[in-house]
Amino acid sequence: MMADKGLSSAELADRADLARSALTQFFGGERKPSADALVKLANVLDSSTDYLLGRRDSTDVAALLQNDKIMELISLFSELSVADQERVLEMIRLMKGTAGASQE
Template sequence: MNEKQPTDIFQQRLKDARTLRGLNQAELAGKAGLPAASVSHFESGPRKPSFDNLKALASALDVTTDYLLGRSDTPEASAETIGRLHRDLGKLTEQDLKLATDFLDLLVQRKTKGSE
């Protein structure tokens, strides 16, 4: 089995996001308020970030924590929109939820057809 482990995914995503933003390790560390050696350790694997450090890295890189953790493949996913969806979900009626689900299905199908 050649499946990547979550730690491997995080290491690669952190490096990819840093490169995407045109930052070296020291610059990312400065933006995230971390010691420069921390970013190096996170990318090479001997250390894993705390929850607070993970949030600081995601914020400094303008990506979601889900992207860094391998739960999303889109670095630019809007955390604000995702947060609003979770926050307002309980305000929707069953009929509204069905409509929202149908709309999301339509968007996913449209994206899938566009990438073929």
């Protein structure tokens, strides 16, 4: 992920306002980052703390963003008012709840 951002470990430590030695210890498994350090790293890397902890694979999101229909939905949805976004979400929830019943 650092390579994707073009960062060396020293640059990452500097941007995250962490000691370089601490970052080396994190990467070496000698020390676990504090919650504060984890948030700082996630912000610099434009990632989530869940991803950094191995709980979520960023490729899931990247794959979704490659789907033209999903991108169109995101674009159209973002142009709606907050009230209309809520209505759309409710319709989708209703459709999802009845989708299984209509296929039986």
